[in-house]
Amino acid sequence: MATAVTEKYRTVIGLEFHVQLLTESKMFCACSAQYAANPPNTVVCPVCLGLPGALPVINEKVIECIVMTGMALNSQIPEFAKFDRKNYPYPDLPKGYQISQFDLPFCIEGHLTLDEEDGGRTIGITRVHQEEDTAKSTHVTAASGERYSLVDFNRSGVPLMEVVTEPDIASPEEAAAFGRKLRQIVRYLGISTGNMEDGAMRCDANISVWPADAPLGDIKVEVKNMNSFRAVERALYFEQERQTRILESGNDTRVTETRGWVETSGETVSQRTKEEAHDYRYFPEPDLPPLQLSREWIEGVREKLPELPAAKKERFMAEFDLSDYDASLLTQSRDLADYFEAASAGAKNAKAVANWMSRNLLQRLNESGSEIGDCKISPDALAEMILMIESGAISNRMAQEVFDQMFDTGKSAKVIVKEQGLAQISDEDELAGIVATVIAENPAAVQDFNQGKKRAIGFLVGQVMKATRGKANPGIVNQKLQEALRQD
Amino acid sequence: MNLSTLTVHEAQDLLGRGETTSVELTEAVLARIEAVDETVKAYVTVTVEQARAQAQAADARRAQDGADAPPLLGIPAAIKDVINTKGVRTTCSSRMLENYIPPYDATVMQKLNAQGSVLVGKTNMDEFAMGSSTEHSAFFTTRNPWDTDRVPGGSSGGSAAAVAADEAVFSLGSDTGGSIRQPAALCGVVGMKPTYGRVSRYGLVAFASSLDQIGPFTKDVTDCAIVLEAICGQDPKDATSAPEVVPAWREAMKQDVRGLRIGVPREYFGEGTDPAVEESVREAIDQMMALGVEVEDVSLPHTDHALATYYIIAPAEASANLARYDGIRYGHAAQDAESMWEAYSRTRGEGFGSEVKRRILVGTHALSSGYYDAYYLKAQKVRTLIAADFQQAFEWVDAIVSPTSATVAFKIGERIDDPISMYLSDLYTLPGNVAGLPGISLPCGLADGLPIGLQFVGKPFEESTLLRLAFAYEQASGVRYTPALA
Numbered sequence: 001m002a003t004a005v006t007e008k009y010r011t012v013i014g015l016e017f018h019v020q021l022l023t024e025s026k027m028f029c030a031c032s033a034q035y036a037a038n039p040p041n042t043v044v045c046p047v048c049l050g051l052p053g054a055l056p057v058i059n060e061k062v063i064e065c066i067v068m069t070g071m072a073l074n075s076q077i078p079e080f081a082k083f084d085r086k087n088y089p090y091p092d093l094p095k096g097y098q099i100s101q102f103d104l105p106f107c108i109e110g111h112l113t114l115d116e117e118d119g120g121r122t123i124g125i126t127r128v129h130q131e132e133d134t135a136k137s138t139h140v141t142a143a144s145g146e147r148y149s150l151v152d153f154n155r156s157g158v159p160l161m162e163v164v165t166e167p168d169i170a171s172p173e174e175a176a177a178f179g180r181k182l183r184q185i186v187r188y189l190g191i192s193t194g195n196m197e198d199g200a201m202r203c204d205a206n207i208s209v210w211p212a213d214a215p216l217g218d219i220k221v222e223v224k225n226m227n228s229f230r231a232v233e234r235a236l237y238f239e240q241e242r243q244t245r246i247l248e249s250g251n252d253t254r255v256t257e258t259r260g261w262v263e264t265s266g267e268t269v270s271q272r273t274k275e276e277a278h279d280y281r282y283f284p285e286p287d288l289p290p291l292q293l294s295r296e297w298i299e300g301v302r303e304k305l306p307e308l309p310a311a312k313k314e315r316f317m318a319e320f321d322l323s324d325y326d327a328s329l330l331t332q333s334r335d336l337a338d339y340f341e342a343a344s345a346g347a348k349n350a351k352a353v354a355n356w357m358s359r360n361l362l363q364r365l366n367e368s369g370s371e372i373g374d375c376k377i378s379p380d381a382l383a384e385m386i387l388m389i390e391s392g393a394i395s396n397r398m399a400q401e402v403f404d405q406m407f408d409t410g411k412s413a414k415v416i417v418k419e420q421g422l423a424q425i426s427d428e429d430e431l432a433g434i435v436a437t438v439i440a441e442n443p444a445a446v447q448d449f450n451q452g453k454k455r456a457i458g459f460l461v462g463q464v465m466k467a468t469r470g471k472a473n474p475g476i477v478n479q480k481l482q483e484a485l486r487q488d
Numbered sequence: 489m490n491l492s493t494l495t496v497h498e499a500q501d502l503l504g505r506g507e508t509t510s511v512e513l514t515e516a517v518l519a520r521i522e523a524v525d526e527t528v529k530a531y532v533t534v535t536v537e538q539a540r541a542q543a544q545a546a547d548a549r550r551a552q553d554g555a556d557a558p559p560l561l562g563i564p565a566a567i568k569d570v571i572n573t574k575g576v577r578t579t580c581s582s583r584m585l586e587n588y589i590p591p592y593d594a595t596v597m598q599k600l601n602a603q604g605s606v607l608v609g610k611t612n613m614d615e616f617a618m619g620s621s622t623e624h625s626a627f628f629t630t631r632n633p634w635d636t637d638r639v640p641g642g643s644s645g646g647s648a649a650a651v652a653a654d655e656a657v658f659s660l661g662s663d664t665g666g667s668i669r670q671p672a673a674l675c676g677v678v679g680m681k682p683t684y685g686r687v688s689r690y691g692l693v694a695f696a697s698s699l700d701q702i703g704p705f706t707k708d709v710t711d712c713a714i715v716l717e718a719i720c721g722q723d724p725k726d727a728t729s730a731p732e733v734v735p736a737w738r739e740a741m742k743q744d745v746r747g748l749r750i751g752v753p754r755e756y757f758g759e760g761t762d763p764a765v766e767e768s769v770r771e772a773i774d775q776m777m778a779l780g781v782e783v784e785d786v787s788l789p790h791t792d793h794a795l796a797t798y799y800i801i802a803p804a805e806a807s808a809n810l811a812r813y814d815g816i817r818y819g820h821a822a823q824d825a826e827s828m829w830e831a832y833s834r835t836r837g838e839g840f841g842s843e844v845k846r847r848i849l850v851g852t853h854a855l856s857s858g859y860y861d862a863y864y865l866k867a868q869k870v871r872t873l874i875a876a877d878f879q880q881a882f883e884w885v886d887a888i889v890s891p892t893s894a895t896v897a898f899k900i901g902e903r904i905d906d907p908i909s910m911y912l913s914d915l916y917t918l919p920g921n922v923a924g925l926p927g928i929s930l931p932c933g934l935a936d937g938l939p940i941g942l943q944f945v946g947k948p949f950e951e952s953t954l955l956r957l958a959f960a961y962e963q964a965s966g967v968r969y970t971p972a973l974a
Contacts, residue, residue, distance in 0.1 A: 046592050050812045052585065052693040053572045053594060055726050085808050087855070089832060096811020149828075151816065281855035283864060286697035286805055288727050 009247065010212045011240050012220075013175050014126075014167035017182060018160050018202040019192045020133065021065045027132045027159040028056030028099065035154035036198075048157035050094030055287050058083075062130060062159040063106065063291070065191040067301050069161060070107025070128045072185050072308055077298050081106050082290035083130070087281045091151050092135040100162075102282040104290075105129035112185075113310070115328065118177035124166030133158040161191075167206065172236035176229040179203055183229075184309055188334045196228050203232050208254075209243040218256075223268055225260045235261035239268055312337055320350035329358050335372045339379050346383025349390070356382060356403070364407050376410030377403075385413035392426050392473060393417070426473040428480070431464070434472070435480040438463045449485055457481055491516035492654040493970075496563055496711040499657055503550065503562055510550070510562025513657075514543035514606050517564040521608065521655045524973055529630050530640075530650040532569045533577050534609040539564065542606040549604055558603040559714050565600060566656035568647045569610040570617050571702065572691040573597055576607070580693050581625035582615045584813045584820045584839035594691020595726065596660060596702055596719045603718055608656055611646030615841045616810065617667055617695040619643050620913035623904050624843040631900075632675060633971040634938050638897040641671030641913070644705070648675040651705045653973055658715050659705045664695050665798055666892075666917025668703045669929035673892035673941020676931045676969035678712045678958070679705050681917075683948045684924035685730030688723030694809040696802035697728075699921040708968075709930060709959040713737035716951065732949050741955035746780030748957065750944070751885035755791040760912060761894040764935035769891045772932040772942045772961060776889070779960050786881040786888065790873045794919040795911060797874065800854050800867035801922070807851030813839060846907065875923040882947050887957060890916050892929035892941030920945045928954045930962060931969040939969055 023033050029047035046054035067077055084102035110125030135156040141147045163182060169175050183194035183201060193200045208220045223239055226232045239259070246254055259268035284290075307315070309331050316327040316337070330340045340357060344350040361382070365375065385402060388394050394402060394417060405416050416422065425431060438460055439446055445463075448456040457478075464477045491513050494502070502508045518536060525531055546562030553561070567573060570580050572590040574597070579585045593601065600607075614624035622630040622645035630645040632638040633653040640649040644661025648671035651659050661668040663681035672679025680703045687702040694700060704715035720734045752773065757766050777783055815821030815835035822834030840848070854863035881888060894915055903910040920927040925945050932942035942961065946954045 046590075049817060051590065051592070051818070052578070052580070052588070052812070053590070053689075053691040054592075055690050055728075057725060057727050087808055087811060089811060089814065091814065091816045091828065094812060094817065095808075096814065097808050153817075279857045281808075281852065281857070281860075283804060283808070283855050283860070286728075287694075 008212055009209050009244055011170055011207065011209050012167045012216060013169035013171075013236060014206045015165045015169065015175060015178060016204045016206075017163040017179070018131065018204075019163065019186055019194070020200040021062055021159040021161055021191050022193065023059060023061045023065065023159055025059055026157040027059055027062055027130070028157055031157065033158050035158065038154055040150070040152035040154060043154040044156070048094070049153055050096075050156075056099060056285075058288060058291075059159060063293075064301055064304075065159075065189070066106045066128055066130055066161050067293070067298065068189050068305060069163070069186065069191065070110060071302055071305055072189060073107070073110035073112050073125045073128065073163070075107035075110030075125060075128060077107055077293065078104065079293050079295070079298075080104060080290060081293065083285040083288045084282045085285050088278045090134070091149065092137045092156070094135065094153060094156055098132055098134070099285055099288070100131045100282075101129035106293075112178065112181060114174065114177050114181060116324075117328075118181075119174060121168070121170075121174070123168045123174075123178055126164040126166050128161060128163050131160040131162050132156075133160050172233045172240060175205060175236055176233040179229045179232055184332070188306060188309055190306070190334070196226075199227070202227075203229075205232060205236055207236055207239050207243070209240055209247060211247065219254050220256055221254070221268075222258045223261055224258060224271070225262075227263075231261060231263060234266060235268055238266065242268070306334065316340075320344065320354065322350070322354050326354045326358050329362065330354060333372065339372050339375075342379035343382045343386075346380050347386040349386060352386045352389075353382065356386065360400075360403055361407075364404075375407075377406045381406060381412050388413055388417070392424060394422065395424050395474070398422055398424065398470070422471065424473050425468055425471045426476055428476060431472055431476050432480050432484075434464055434467055435477065435484050438467065439481075439484055446485065457485070490520075490654070492520040492657075494657060495707045496560070496658055496714050499563055500559060504555070504557070510543040510546040510606060511540070513562065514539050514564050514608065517608055517654075517656060520653070524633075524653050525655060527631060527636055528633055528649050528653045528655065528973070529628050530611050530646040530653065530655055531566070531609040532579055532581060532612050532627060532646070535576055535607050538576065539606050539608045542604070546604045546606060558718075560600060560718050561604040562606060563657050564606045564608045566609055566611050566647055566650040566659035567597070567607060568613055568644050568659070568661045570613060570662055570693045570695075571596060571660060572693065573607065573610065576610065578610065578693070579627075580616045581613045581622075581627055582839065582841070582844070583626045585818075586626070586820065588819055590691075592691065595688035595723045597691065599719055599721075609650075611644070611650055611659060611661075613646055614643035615844050616693070616806070617643040617662055617664055617700075618806070618843050618847055620666070620670055620910050621898070621900075621903065622646060623900065624841055626841050629900055632897045632938075633973045634676060635897065637899055638938070639674070639900055641674035641893070641897065643667040643671075644679075645671045645675075647705050648672050648677055648679065651675070651677045651707060652971055658707070658711055660702055660715075660719070661705055662692055662695075662700055662702050663917075663921065664699045664701075664802060665921050666914035668705065669892050669917045669927055669941065669943060670914055672705055672929045673931070673943070674897040674939065676939030676971065677705050677707060678709055678928065678930045679703065680712050680716065680928040680951070680954070681920065681926060682716065682720060682951055683730070683926040684921075685728055686720045686732065686926070686949070686951070688721070688726040688729045690723055690725040694805075696805040697809060698805060699798075699802055701921075709741065709955060709962045710738065712928065712958070713741050713955050716955075730949070735952055737952060737955050740952040741959040743952075743956050744780075745776070745956050745960040747782070748887070748953065749782040749784055749885040750776060750887050750889045750957065751784045751786030751881050752889055753786055753788045753791065753881070755788055756890050756916065760915070761891060762896065762935070765891045765893070765895060765940050768933035768935065768940045769889075769942055772965075773889055775964055776957070776961060779964055781957070781960075783889075784885050786885055788874075788877040788881060788888075788919065790870065790877050791919060793870050794874055794922055795915060797867045797870045798914075798918045798922055799850070799911060800863050801871065803847040803851030804854045804864050804867075805851070807848045807855065810840075810844065810848055815839070843907075871922050874919055878919070878923045878925060878945075886946065886950070886953050888945040890943050890945070892916055892943040896935050896938035896940060916943060924948060926951045926954055928958050930958050931967070932961070932965070934969075
């Protein structure tokens with residue numbers, strides 16, 4: 001991508017993420033936050049409908065989720081935080097303001113280091129703060145041509161966490177990598193599904209392109225409406241190209257504006273310029289006293305922090321002697337890592353588990369588009385299969401077949417082997433008998449062997465395998481054949 | 489005897505002794521409303537059927553509870569139309585909510601209902617509690633029962649007039665800048681604004697969230713203590729309600745006042761205070777001295793800035809609090825608008841009155857980018873200084889004494905076109921809201937046949953001291969103020 005044009009310019013990107021938190025209740029009322037499956041406007045109360053006289057009450061669990069995220073992003077957690085009203089009118093905003101945080105958020109001054117394969121740079125995190133979700137508007141055009149909008153308040157007041165980065169991101173790929181890394185963290189913390197597709201995680205990007213040898217200007221373009229990381233990357237590419245072209249023209253006509261990504265046409269479209277921008281008139285939320293977070297409470301949250309992806313990967317490499325690649329792969333998600341650790345504990349052979357997971361299990365999951373949580377093979381079942389290989393009960397080759405059946409049916413390796421008579425024949429007497437028969441029936445091959453054509457033994461092994469339908473233990477067959485032929 | 493003239497504690501005694509019933513008491517109050525409310529216009533809604541049903545239920549419960557009956561069981565109450573009453577229209581005296589029936593009860597209503605009090609109706613007020621006369625009601629102006637050409641004060645004018653005219657045994661109002669104490673003074677009844685955080689605001693339609701507080705109107709100080717005990721207490725639904733124990737005020741108020749110290753601020757009694765009001769209040773202060781209360785000079789140096797501070801902070805909060813009235817979910821909605829913005833501007837243009845619009849505009853401006861620091865932030869700093877003034881004075885004295893209102897009730901129409909003179913109505917009460925302090929007003933005399941209010945403002949959560957002072961004064965003066973309403 002290092003064309004002459006891109007070397008002349010540098011791209012400055014800052015990201016804002018809105019993450020829906022997986023709490024039981026909404027941010028400021030007792031309504032369920034798991035509203036999705038319910039008919040419109042049934043998961044509501046005076047508070048989240050903004051009825052006259054209703055007051056918000058803080059959901060402490062939300063603060064815990066946000067502070068935990070801040071800790072995972074290496075942020076400072078100030079002891080003093082407050083809430084503010086962000087004022088703007090819209091039908092999906094029942095109070096006419098959103099309760100957010102302006103100048104004293106829960107988490108400040110953090111950073112996140114990207115993986116080596118994503119460039120390995122450290123991106124500054126400006127802040128992590130609380131917001132509440134809006135209701136959902138649906139714009140309808142009836143058959144008669146009449147246009148109207150419907151509002152569903154089930155989503156109103158669902159807790160949101162906003163993560164804001166410094167303008168440290170230098171390319172669309174890096175932006176997408178950051179987003180995936182953040183998603184991995186919120187999933188590890190178990191505080192959000194992190195799904196972009198259903199809006200549980202949303203990304204707005206600020207991007208501007210400047211001549212590489214000049215100071216940065218103060219224009220920036222905010223891009224919205226991307227509902228996948230792929231879309232984030234594509235939209236930022238488009239915008240990077242668009243701005244570069246304008247700069248190349250020698251007449252910088254750019255303005256600070258908000259542009260929407262249109263997935264179907266693959267372009268960004270201007271939605272709002274600075275002159276039309278809202279004055280949010282932030283002021284301290286008088287209905288909620290400022291919060292003093294005690295050091296004890298903060299440390300209590302720190303103790304609840306699970307092992308994070310980076311630390312887990314390091315540990316897997318050290319403790320299980322995994323390659324960087326395997327360790328990255330197996331720490332992709334907490335579920336996958338937990339699966340690996342459980343199977344390794346059973347199999348007493350982490351390397352083998354890692355191999356089976358990276359070569360077989362993940363591939364089958366990918367093909368079927370399912371998650372480790374949906375996998376029919378339990379960690380114990382995988383461990384059992386690996387132990388059977390090691391004990392010689394099944395051969396590696398048979399294990400491939402057994403594994404596929406386990407994946408499809410959820411049956412254990414033992415059951416599959418028993419049902420289909422797949423057990424490996426390792427009984428020396430039985431194999432000696434079969435070897436004797438094969439030697440007797442193939443005098444030509446025996447003669448070839450005796451005349452020095454050592455390769456003829458391969459044919460004889462094949463005959464034994466054929467006679468046992470592949471179940472003979474190849475090591476023992478070889479040994480028995482050698483013995484029998486020497487006696488001849 | 490006309491039962492409607494009873495105080496809460498008098499009614500309690502009769503009910504307890506079985507000499508009357510809640511049904512009789514309620515019928516007497518309803519009859520009184522029927523007789524005088526056409527003149528007084530205290531009520532926006534009279535809940536006749538509900539009141540009768542509640543009275544019957546109260547009598548049945550008294551038969552069960554006997555001596556354990558709660559203090560307010562069967563007592564008819566009027567509620568300012570800014571407090572949500574489930575199933576009963578709650579209008580805030582605004583076109584915007586003219587037909588709004590709330591689906592839930594305010595916490596204070598739950599508390600009153602738990603005691604079994606009887607709701608007789610919802611009272612008139614200045615629209616969204618913005619005003620000092622009820623002239624800003626979208627429906628009509630309430631009349632002062634002492635002189636029906638005059639205002640009852642506001643914004644809780646309907647609640648004050650209802651109690652003064654015996655159209656309710658007690659009532660609830662809300663006080664953001666004096667909206668309980670000033671009308672109590674002008675109507676000759678007792679009114680208290682408790683400490684900010686004493687009473688849950690859940691279900692009180694918000695005007696200025698950091699200043700609003702619910703409180704009682706009663707015919708005497710004893711009733712004030714009784715109602716206060718019923719409505720105070722921390723509420724998990726209001727994050728600003730305080731975890732303070734609710735004292736037994738009816739007993740606490742009887743404690744001798746000898747040795748208590750009250751302060752007269754040097755900055756008070758300036759220009760604009762009616763000489764008759766000053767004279768009456770100074771006489772009351774002398775009477776307090778005679779009771780063994782020590783009187784001290786104190787200084788509240790930032791008094792002059794209280795009005796300006798208040799008229800930045802209250803409108804700023806109001807501008808956000810009233811943003812929810814957009815016609816989308818409830819309330820007035822403009823018909824046949826062509827766009828969202830037209831729907832918004834017409835809904836709000838039609839639904840709000842001029843004073844509400846004035847304050848929304850002032851508040852929006854004060855919070856605007858480029859003006860925030862000069863107005864809102866500055867006002868918050870001055871607010872801190874005003875609170876510090878009181879804190880300093882309270883190192884010397886137990887309460888501040890002053891007139892409640894600089895004047896007696898003014899004529900209807902007299903100040904309506906002059907917002908500043910209307911705002912000055914609350915000069916003595918505003919600082920208490922700005923500093924979050926409790927204040928009580930009780931009658932201390934008449935000038936030209938119109939009641940004068942005496943105010944005590946106390947330390948945070950020291951309502952006991954205010955009730956002691958007020959009760960001692962009331963006992964010593966021995967006057968019961970009753971308007972000669974036909």
